[in-house]
Amino acid sequence: MQSLFLSNDEKDKKEYIKIIEQTAEAVCDAFDSSSAYSGPEPEELRKDIHLDSILPDNGLGWERVLELTKQKILPNMLRTPSTDYMPHLHGPAVLESLASELIISAYNQSMDSWDQAPVATEIEVEVIRHLCALYNLGQQADGVFTSGGSQSNQTAIILARDWYCSEILKFDVKKYGLPEQFKKLRMYTSEISHFSMEKSAHILGLGYESVVKIPVDSKKRMDTTVLKKRIAQDIAEGNLPFLVVGTVGTTDFGSIDPLFEIAAVCKEHNIWFHADAAYGSGVILSDAYKNRVAGLELCDSITVDFHKMFLLPISCSAVLVKNAADFDALTIHADYLNREEDEEDGYINLVDKSLQTTRRFDALKVWMSFLCRGKDGWSEIITKSMENASYLYTLLKKNQRFSVITEPEITSVVFRFVSGTEKDDDINRAVRRTLLHKHGIVVGQTVADGNVCLKFTLLNPLMTHKKLEQLISVIQAEGEKLI
Structure with a gap:
């Protein structure tokens, strides 16, 4: 029998060394272009990867499977370290984290109990x-590590709900389930906050109607004047405000809600204050810009x-309390696990303290990368990206072919090609796909103020x-072809 495990x-x-070396070589060979994507459209890609069966009667063996991987998968993987890749809130991974x-x-530890992950447990606690x-x-x-921002947010919402029911309503949700007045529970978040707020409310049995969406101002930040009014109105109507979520880096715009003002409102009404800083939490490592996330220390x-x-x-996320x-x-507690x-x-x-049972040792990535880069290295990395966003904003503002939605606070810039015709939405949609399939450039698309935009x-x-400058020139050229 061929080798099964590393031992x-x-x-x-x-x-093990042979397989890892061959894989590393294949991955490096697939980085054969500076573009982010090789270009196939969905139907073409589906045809390229098709196999009659992925569970053959007789195994193909490592060498043949590696060849198939090199043929069908690696050439079509998005190359996230490319500077042509910028659509969403994930990007390249620093080398030491690989x-x-x-x-x-290799070690395949599970983080649920100490006897499954001794040093891994102690490292996570330390991190x-x-x-x-x-x-x-x-x-x-x-705190505890989670699968991502959605699970971190959901965890925080659970803790906020249970805290409120226990401390304010004097009711044990853990033992008895939701209290009779659960339909009156209200949580507040901006109208452009992450969809995990509604999803979590649904999962927790509170429903979408428990999520009160607060309008944003011209800078895409929560309007705290409206927040105060809505909380006062809900209290007057007999509803139960238990949570306000301030977003520190909205998904589209990177806007940061006014944390000090929200904290004051929460303190006045004895409401849990959660910061969804999935995006903006990194700003704290920038010597130049960390003041933009001041107020995080006020959050629950x-x-x-x-x-x-x-x-x-x-994946690598955490929720801190x-x-x-x-x-x-x-x-x-379970006799077989956490005695x-x-x-x-x-x-x-x-x-x-985790929603998950089986869980990866993700804290190691933070431990190694923090030690490797240090405060100075991380400050340089994050500051550079924020300065690039500022430069792009200035560049676009000078060009009459573009309109910019708002000045960036972190690293996201939402803008729109402008033709002066009624075709602008269609043009922006078409430009994004042309960039993806013709140029291998991957950018985001969203809607702002009712208009289709690029991001x-x-x-x-x-x-x-x-x-x-080159990227904007390409976008402008493709847009002008469609006028």
Whole structure:
């Protein structure tokens, strides 16, 4: 039988090294262009990857499978490290984090109990401790790694709901389920916040109607004047405001809600304050711009994503809370997993504060990359991307062929090719697809103020001003062909 696993057997070690080296070589060979995409449209791509069966009667063996991977998959993978890739809030992964992924997959630890991941558990606890200090959450703070921003937000909403029901309504949700007045619970977030707010409300049995969407101002920030009025109105109507979510980096615009003002409202009404900083949490590492996220320390919980501005591989996120005791809402003991007797003897079982049971050792990526780059390295990376966004905004403002929606606060720039005709929506849609399939340039598309727009999400610090100028020239040329 061919080798199954990496072990202490020399034959297995040699096979592992061979497979990893061959894979690394194949990946490097597939980076044969500076473009982000090779170009196939959906139907062509489906035809290219088709196989009669992916479970043959007789296995093909490693060499043949590697060849098929090289033929069908690697040439068509998006090359996220390319400066032609900028559609969404994920981008390239720094090299040392690729090494951490190799370690994570080889050892295959699960983060639910200490006996499944001894050193991994202790490293996650250590990383969380440093993250709580980074965001100045105080000595009682804690956190846990999650699959991404949606799960971090959902966790925070659960903790906020249970805290409110326990502390304000004096009702034990964990034991009895939702209280009779659950239909009166209200959470507030901006009208352009992440869709995980509604999805979480649905999953938790509160429904979309429990999510009160607050309008944004011209800078795409939550209008706190309206927030105050809506909370007062709900209280007068007998509803139960339990949570306000401030967005620190909206998905499209990168706008940052006024954290100090929201914190004051939450304090006045005894409401949980959560910051969805999945995008903007990285700004704290920029010496030049960290003041833009001042106020995060006032939050009861924070979502932090490391597969966005921190440039780590998907998936890697965490939810941090100011009061570690709030995680009790998620704790339940099982004799086969997180025995109370072990915990009394100092064994930490992270499943006690996680929605997931089986979970990857994602904290290693943060540990290695933070140590490798240091404060100075990360400040340079994040500052460069934010400065690129500022430069692009200035560039577009000078060009009459473009309109820009709002000045960027982080690294997202939403803009629109303008022809002066009624075809602008269609032109912008067509330009995006032309860029993707003809030029291998991948940009985002969204709707702002009712108009179809293009979006650059500038997370790659290798982007240059010259390259931005070239990209805008290509967009302008393709747009003008369609007038």
